[in-house]
Structure formats: structure tokens, C-alpha cells
Amino acid sequence: MPNGIWVLVEHQDGKVKKISLELLSAGIEFSKKTGQEVGAVLLGSGLEEAVNSLTPYADKIYWINDTLFIPYTSEAYLAGIVPLVKEHQPSILLGGATSTGKDLFPRLAMHLQTGYVPDCTGLSIEENGKLTALRPLFGGKVFAEVGFSEVRPQMATVRNNVFLIKEHPDRSAQIISITPSMDSSLLKKKVVGFEKAEGTKLDITEADIVVAAGRGIKAPEHFKLIEDLADVLNASVGTTRATVDEGWRDLKDQIGKSGKNISAKLYMAFGISGAIHHVLGIGTCKTVVAVDTDPNALIFNYADYGIVGDLFQIVPALTEELKKVLAADR
């Protein structure tokens, strides 16, 4: 039987991030086929609550306990993870395609002289533990199935919402607490400040539902309409490059080739023409809704449901109607 399937667990304010639970859930599904052990690796101090919340999602939890890991820096993480990987030689190491994953995994893979497939939208495993990763290329115009040579661990980062979270109450992971011997003089970078994004909404890459407007919204203040809709749906608000370049919206909310790839369960686009640069960023969303006054707008080619109409009429009505419908659910 091959060695373990490990997931690098991300946490924020002492809580485990959703993407990590998604990956652990996938790991458990894989382990049913391969018999491998599922390991959760997390780094930082004061993580008792996070560690305990992970027990139904793994067989082993490796908690590398040191204050130097919060906030994340690649140097500290490398120093913490590398010895553990060398000792246990997991067969697979997964992480989220997040700001941390994208910063750390390429460097870690180079250091370990192993293979790494970034930003995956699917993973599958054979009984012998060989991993195959699915990922978009050219912004999603084509996809590739990527395999690994004999190197281990097989490393991959995966987008949000690719796997479903599934708790396994029958598992109760063994917690292995590790106190690393860290040489803080090796840590060259220092995080000296943090500017929290306004509001409490999830990043558009993390949200289950993203609602967005483009230039069709005509003025920055009209985004209030979209925000009201987002509040009802507990959604995050995205946009196009056009409004970002106008200075109406923040770059962090730009969807597309020069912005972010999102993989929401539901994406709703209002007054967005559907330029290739934009739609490349929504290729892995499950359901797409488009509302545009132009019946020939390209966005309709990428949508599941479309309404040819005026967003200024549709959006407020949608918000009100949803309030009613969702209230009736409760």
C-alpha cells in the first residue's frame, strides 16, 4: 500500500478553511480505493479548536506548533513541512489553489525535487496510488490530464468547490503534536502589516455564489443593487476589467484572464458582454446566469440561463422575490 495522502490545511482566525475540508474529504474517498492513510498537516500555534474540528476528516493530524507560522511565509512553512515530509514520505500532498498554495507549492516541489500540478479542477487515483490531475490550460480553452513520474510526493493544488465536504464520524484522527526546532534567523521575510478587505464577504474564489456586474451598470453607485442581491444570497460580488479600469471596483474582485478564476456553484452576470478574457475566468462555475439588454451578447453562449432585459429592472425584482422565497424556506 502506498504511503499517505496528505493535505496542507489552511486556517484563518483559528478556523479551518473550507478548501482544506474539501481536499480531506476527497482524500478519504481516495483512501477507500487505495487503503492509504489520510493526513492533515497544519502549522501554527493556538490551533486547538482547528485541530479538534479536523478529527472526522483524517486518520492522522500533524500539528506543527510554533508561533512563527502565523502569518504565513514560505520560508517558515518550508522549514516546518520539509522535515516532516522527508520523515514520513507521503505519496500525495495536496493544497488549495489559494494565495498560500500558489506561493508555497511551486517552491516546496522544487525543494523536494518532485512533481507539482497547479490549479487543478479534478483529481483521480488508481488503486496503486497513482494520481492523475485535471487542469485547465490557456485559461480553460483546453484541459489536460497530467500524471507524475516516479517522484513522490505527487503534489497538486486544487480550486475551491471541486470536491464536496463530507464528514466521516467513524474516523477519529490521531493528533500528533510537533514542536519544530525553528531557526528564526533563516526567516528573511517579515509580514509587517495587514489591510483587511472591507466587509465580511468571502473572496470571490472562495464563495459558493458570485454575483457580478460589468460596464452595463453604468455608474459605481449602482453596484448597491448588486450588493443587495449578494446579501440575500450570501454571495460575493465580482466584476469585469472594464469597471476595475474605470476605478469603480477593486481589482481583487475582477474575474477573468488578468483577474481571478472562480469556480462558484452559481455565477450571475449582469450587464457583462462576455469578452473571452472575462469568460475564461468562469469556465468551471457550475451554473451561470446572464442578464443583458443585448440579445447577441457573447455572455449568453456561456450561460445556462439567460434573460434579455434591463438589469435595472431585473436585479431589484430578483432581490425582492428571493427575499420572499428564501424567507418562506425558514
Add this chain to the structure above:
Amino acid sequence: MEIYVLVKQVPDPEAIVKVKSDSELEIENKYFTNFFDEIAVEAGLKLKEKFGGKVTVLTLDHRRVDALRRGISMGADEAVQITDPALEGSDPFAVARTLSAYLQNKPFDLIFTGRQAMDDDAGIVGPAVAECLGIPHIHSIIGLEVDAQKKEARVVREVENGKEVLICPLPALFTCQKGLHSPRIPLVMNVMKAMKAQIKKVDLASLGLSPTEVGAQASTIKIQKYLPPPKRPPVKIIKEDFPENVKTLIKLLREEAKVI
């Protein structure tokens, strides 16, 4: 200040890319300099204008040197192409090893590159080069101030719930994200000059690398099969009048798509 910028010519986002067979793609011949690499060149030029020094653009590409010419036309001083038939089929790690072999003994203060190349969108080469060179890196930066005296940089990085500010000693490698700078549009005169600019060519042997260390045989990951993107069913246009269309949309999202 000695600055290197890693650049690459990639298919334009508007280029048609299709699967030709399991192992081959058909790519329309419509290339441009990777959007994020132009931002990286701009970052280098801004520092040169402030502190003096030199900006060198470096590419690993057997065929295309347009990204180097673009860099020169924007204002870079020198251009280097690493080219060798043995590099064909290299994975991003082999590319990183090769670039690092060139950079190894150069007296650089900073290396910039794009957040990712708009072809394989992998974003591996930058951080992997930093690892090979044993220098710190920061991925996807949107703000930068350099203190040349102290030899350190103050960097803003985008994270999921906000912006992080870091202090990083130099030399270092940063990958650049939109928002850091708007790349300048080169003057026509400079574009003409860049067409004639000297490009230094470097092969594997001169880097002390053997062909077995690069190319497909040295790769740790391998594309097994290309696939077309999953097909979406045709769009359902809701043709009813307002406000029935809104009600129908909600019904479909709840009962058919089951997403709310």
C-alpha cells in the same frame, strides 16, 4: 541596481486553441508578450529610473524572441535568449533549473517575472527559480517600494481576505500581478530600434547543463491527454415578460439547477 526580468511570448488570450489529438494542440499563430511579464518589465524600469543600473530581459524559448524585443522597446538594456533543442518538452521545473543556471553567478538585486504565463497558467517558474537560487520570493505582488540603501523591499501581496505588507531583504524574486503598474506603451521609434537590438544567445553547454537534465525525460509531470473543455448545455433563454421571467429564473435555479 541590477535587475533581471523573466519574460515569455505566449498565445494571445484571443487566439484559438483547440485539441488536435490526445497529445497535440492546435494553437492559432497570434502571440503577445505575457501580460504579467510586461508588468514585471515595467517594475524593473521604474526602479532603474529611480536608482540607476540595468534591466536585462531573459527568456527561455527556442523559437520566439518577441518578448525580448518588447522588453527592449519598453526600455530594457539587454536581452538574453536561452535556446537549445534539448530544452523542448521541459516541464516548469526544468525551465527553472535552466534559468537559474544562467542567473546563478550574476550580481542581481532583483528578479521580476509575471504572476503566471497565459499559456499553461502554471505560475511555477518564478518561485522555483527563487528556490534554486536560494533567495526569498513573494508571489503575486501589487505594491513595491525599494530601499536601495538598506537593500530591502516593502511589498504588498494580495491574499484572500485583504492585502498583506511584507518586508523582504534583497536580492529577491517577485512575481507581478495586475495593479502593480500599468506597463508603458513603447514609442514606435523604440520598437524599430528593438527590432535590430542584439540578442545574446546562450545554450545548455555554456550553462554547464547536460541535455539529460532538461527536456521531457527530466520532467516530473507529464501531460497524458489533452481534452476539450466540458461542454455546457445550450443556454435556456427565459422569454416571459417581466416580472414572470424573474420568478421563472428563481424556480429554475431552485428546482432544476438546485443551486439556491
